[in-house]
Amino acid sequence: MMEKETSRVEAFSDGVFAIALTLLILGIKVPDLDNxxxxxxxxxxxxxxxxxxxxxxxxxxxxxIMWINHHGFFKYLKKINSAFLFxxxxxxxxxxxxxxxxxxxxxxxxxxxxxxxxxxxxxxxxLVSVAYNLLWFSSAFxxxxxxxxxTDVLIIKIRNAYWFGxxxxxxxxxxxxxxxxxxxxxxxxxxxxxxxLDYENKRKTRIKVKL
Amino acid sequence: MMEKETSRVEAFSDGVFAIALTLLILGIKVPDLDNxxxxxxxxxxxxxxxxxxxxxxxxxxxxxIMWINHHGFFKYLKKINSAFLFxxxxxxxxxxxxxxxxxxxxxxxxxxxxxxxxxxxxxxxxLVSVAYNLLWFSSAFxxxxxxxxxTDVLIIKIRNAYWFGxxxxxxxxxxxxxxxxxxxxxxxxxxxxxxxLDYENKRKTRIKVKL
Amino acid sequence: MMEKETSRVEAFSDGVFAIALTLLILGIKVPDLDNxxxxxxxxxxxxxxxxxxxxxxxxxxxxxIMWINHHGFFKYLKKINSAFLFxxxxxxxxxxxxxxxxxxxxxxxxxxxxxxxxxxxxxxxxLVSVAYNLLWFSSAFxxxxxxxxxTDVLIIKIRNAYWFGxxxxxxxxxxxxxxxxxxxxxxxxxxxxxxxLDYENKRKTRIKVKL
Amino acid sequence: MMEKETSRVEAFSDGVFAIALTLLILGIKVPDLDNxxxxxxxxxxxxxxxxxxxxxxxxxxxxxIMWINHHGFFKYLKKINSAFLFxxxxxxxxxxxxxxxxxxxxxxxxxxxxxxxxxxxxxxxxLVSVAYNLLWFSSAFxxxxxxxxxTDVLIIKIRNAYWFGxxxxxxxxxxxxxxxxxxxxxxxxxxxxxxxLDYENKRKTRIKVKL
Numbered sequence: 001m002m003e004k005e006t007s008r009v010e011a012f013s014d015g016v017f018a019i020a021l022t023l024l025i026l027g028i029k030v031p032d033l034d035n036x037x038x039x040x041x042x043x044x045x046x047x048x049x050x051x052x053x054x055x056x057x058x059x060x061x062x063x064x065i066m067w068i069n070h071h072g073f074f075k076y077l078k079k080i081n082s083a084f085l086f087x088x089x090x091x092x093x094x095x096x097x098x099x100x101x102x103x104x105x106x107x108x109x110x111x112x113x114x115x116x117x118x119x120x121x122x123x124x125x126x127l128v129s130v131a132y133n134l135l136w137f138s139s140a141f142x143x144x145x146x147x148x149x150x151t152d153v154l155i156i157k158i159r160n161a162y163w164f165g166x167x168x169x170x171x172x173x174x175x176x177x178x179x180x181x182x183x184x185x186x187x188x189x190x191x192x193x194x195x196x197l198d199y200e201n202k203r204k205t206r207i208k209v210k211l
Numbered sequence: 212m213m214e215k216e217t218s219r220v221e222a223f224s225d226g227v228f229a230i231a232l233t234l235l236i237l238g239i240k241v242p243d244l245d246n247x248x249x250x251x252x253x254x255x256x257x258x259x260x261x262x263x264x265x266x267x268x269x270x271x272x273x274x275x276i277m278w279i280n281h282h283g284f285f286k287y288l289k290k291i292n293s294a295f296l297f298x299x300x301x302x303x304x305x306x307x308x309x310x311x312x313x314x315x316x317x318x319x320x321x322x323x324x325x326x327x328x329x330x331x332x333x334x335x336x337x338l339v340s341v342a343y344n345l346l347w348f349s350s351a352f353x354x355x356x357x358x359x360x361x362t363d364v365l366i367i368k369i370r371n372a373y374w375f376g377x378x379x380x381x382x383x384x385x386x387x388x389x390x391x392x393x394x395x396x397x398x399x400x401x402x403x404x405x406x407x408l409d410y411e412n413k414r415k416t417r418i419k420v421k422l
Numbered sequence: 423m424m425e426k427e428t429s430r431v432e433a434f435s436d437g438v439f440a441i442a443l444t445l446l447i448l449g450i451k452v453p454d455l456d457n458x459x460x461x462x463x464x465x466x467x468x469x470x471x472x473x474x475x476x477x478x479x480x481x482x483x484x485x486x487i488m489w490i491n492h493h494g495f496f497k498y499l500k501k502i503n504s505a506f507l508f509x510x511x512x513x514x515x516x517x518x519x520x521x522x523x524x525x526x527x528x529x530x531x532x533x534x535x536x537x538x539x540x541x542x543x544x545x546x547x548x549l550v551s552v553a554y555n556l557l558w559f560s561s562a563f564x565x566x567x568x569x570x571x572x573t574d575v576l577i578i579k580i581r582n583a584y585w586f587g588x589x590x591x592x593x594x595x596x597x598x599x600x601x602x603x604x605x606x607x608x609x610x611x612x613x614x615x616x617x618x619l620d621y622e623n624k625r626k627t628r629i630k631v632k633l
Numbered sequence: 634m635m636e637k638e639t640s641r642v643e644a645f646s647d648g649v650f651a652i653a654l655t656l657l658i659l660g661i662k663v664p665d666l667d668n669x670x671x672x673x674x675x676x677x678x679x680x681x682x683x684x685x686x687x688x689x690x691x692x693x694x695x696x697x698i699m700w701i702n703h704h705g706f707f708k709y710l711k712k713i714n715s716a717f718l719f720x721x722x723x724x725x726x727x728x729x730x731x732x733x734x735x736x737x738x739x740x741x742x743x744x745x746x747x748x749x750x751x752x753x754x755x756x757x758x759x760l761v762s763v764a765y766n767l768l769w770f771s772s773a774f775x776x777x778x779x780x781x782x783x784t785d786v787l788i789i790k791i792r793n794a795y796w797f798g799x800x801x802x803x804x805x806x807x808x809x810x811x812x813x814x815x816x817x818x819x820x821x822x823x824x825x826x827x828x829x830l831d832y833e834n835k836r837k838t839r840i841k842v843k844l
Contacts, residue, residue, distance in 0.1 A: 008225070039748055300486045324455070534669065
């Protein structure tokens with residue numbers, strides 16, 4: 001039954017990830033030209049929307065990677081409890097929230113307020129990062145909800161990765177106020193880190209092979 | 212086959228909960244500054260959006276807790292019938308509706324009309340509460356759709372909790388007209404109640420242990 | 423494998439039904455009062471939104487009943503083919519479309535253009551009805567995709583019900599141009615018909631009992 | 634376990650397809666007449682929305698066919714890896730994006746800027762086509778993730794179909810700048826091609842029959 005519980009929470013979370021991802025497209029507004037719109041005008045209007053396209057691709061990729069990591073982490077769990085349900089809920093809240101700073105970033109990318117928009121975006125990533133750390137704490141701390149076959153080494157590796165992420169996002173947030181492009185670039189470069197974060201339980205397998 | 216029926220209605224309900232939850236983010240509007248937006252202006256605009264953030268977090272948590280309770284209740288059911296399908300549909304309608312009073316609350320939080328916005332919000336919670344009571348009535352009354360292993364004690368406990376919720380929300384609704392902050396605070400404090408409402412079929416287990 | 427195919431199409435359809443249902447809430451717009459909004463003004467603004475609430479409840483219930491009927495019909499199928507996939511797709515298109523006439527109805531309920539809004543709404547129901555008839559035709563005609571245990575009597579009963587629905591919606595559509603309230607009322611009264619449409623394969627069961 | 638992995642990615646993808654499909658309806662805006670709207674005015678306003686209806690049906694059908702093809706392709710896979718996860722993510726991004734050019738097409742169908750709107754739409758289809766080719770490359774190239782029973786003939790047939798699609802969409806994109814109706818018509822006529830693209834592993838079956 002516990003297996004089934006975990007599946008259901010995972011399916012619900014998957015649903016929220018999928019919806020949060022797809023709603024991002026609503027952040028790109030159709031350009032509103034006057035009635036005698038010419039080809040040249042629409043062409044330029046669509047080209048000038050590039051900050052919206054950029055922000056869409058940015059957040060779509062970010063949420064997709066979050067989903068993959070969420071899934072990687074869920075594989076460790078043998079059961080769930082109420083505390084986990086709420087930290088997972090907080091994670092879904094932060095993931096859903098990303099829609100908003102994305103829309104703000106798209107609108108103020110080309111303006112003098114770019115640094116605030118960038119800091120707001122990176123700040124939201126800090127929140128997501130806090131949520132992942134809480135998720136780890138509510139489930140992997142003292143191995144509360146973790147499957148027996150998951151090694152301590154792996155649990156600590158994941159914890160360190162989540163902490164590392166938190167500090168880098170925090171730096172990106174602070175840097176954004178002064179050097180918004182650098183701040184945003186740090187956020188993006190962390191994608192590569194999350195993408196290659198390996199949730200495989202390798203060590204255990206090696207031991208098994210030895211035996 | 213009945214098992215499968217229950218699963219499908221639960222999956223559909225989960226979908227509606229997940230979507231209703233995620234759509235809440237669309238209630239936060241991007242601030243519309245003039246073209247020469249400065250950092251200071253955007254900063255203040257984003258800070259002044261706090262009622263929107265507050266309303267988002269409020270309703271996200273509320274719907275999440277409703278989902279957890281919905282799931283807790285579904286575990287009791289051995290089958291479903293048409294009457295249950297419609298009371299469940301009414302519940303989904305009230306849960307979906309919450310999006311609207313949330314947006315109203317966000318917009319009129321800082322205005323003279325805060326009491327109406329707060330009463331509207333609490334009033335919607337009364338409706339959700341009515342829906343939960345109908346859900347109980349259509350399934351647990353005379354144990355129509357309830358699994359055999361669920362004790363009468365538990366069924367009555369849940370009924371009392373749902374009735375209690377209804378009266379508290381009703382009070383919050385009435386109080387909101389005069390003291391909106393108090394009304395809203397009552398709504399929020401009920402979260403704690405729902406969070407700790409225990410759907411576990413404990414007594415039975417104890418009896419089993421005795422035998 | 424065919425079982426699995428049917429499940430996947432059903433799950434996809436369920437998803438579209440759930441989203442179409444939940445998106446209806448976006449049709450209710452937050453009243454836009456001036457900055458010094460008073461309690462009285464917001465109260466009246468919210469009360470004056472009743473056509474929006476009405477249209478929301480109307481279409482939420484309609485789509486919910488459509489979902490229940492869709493599910494009832496799917497239980498007959500032993501497999502699916504390409505033609506069925508496309509008629510089912512057309513059904514999902516019409517169900518999704520209902521969002522739009524609902525928003526039109528909400529906006530023009532209280533205006534001189536109510537008859538057009540009502541006819542547009544009933545006209546969309548005609549389309550949904552056509553889609554259900556096509557669904558029947560693509561799967562139950564000559565028992566192409568129907569399970570062996572489903573009796574011919576039941577298949578014909580469902581076909582007649584779908585045809586009946588089509589003609590009543592068509593009448594409601596035509597009547598709406600002249601007597602919009604009557605047209606809309608006919609649409610609503612058909613809910614009761616769909617709700618009590620019985621997809622159970624009873625006759626077979628009786629025979630079984632006899633034997 | 635790999636089976637389960639594939640299922641989960643497929644379920645997530647299905648979710649994104651279903652949401653992207655349903656969100657299309659939000660692209661049709663309710664006509665905004667003055668307060669003394671007459672029946673005649675609303676009738677003409679609704680009729681004049683035909684480019685919106687057309688664009689909705691166009692993209693709904695397109696995304697539906699993409700979903701069917703996505704599903705057809707997934708049946709070949711015995712497992713998934715990280716590279717596949719990202720090309721599949723890119724495919725979901727392009728599918729979600731279609732919402733935007735659809736809204737642009739609906740708004741500028743009747744204007745002088747129709748050729749740009751049409752080229753933008755066809756250009757998005759080129760991107761979708763690139764995503765399908767990458768999906769093929771990341772999984773079927775050197776049979777990396779393909780089930781053993783899938784014949785080489787079938788794999789090459791699918792590759793050729795995807796390449797063919799890419800070049801036709803590219804032509805439609807270029808032609809759209811000068812002859813927008815022709816460009817759009819080519820996009821639509823490709824539907825028929827995708828609809829009849831057969832993912833069945835026939836040859837194998839024949840061999841089985843021989844033996």
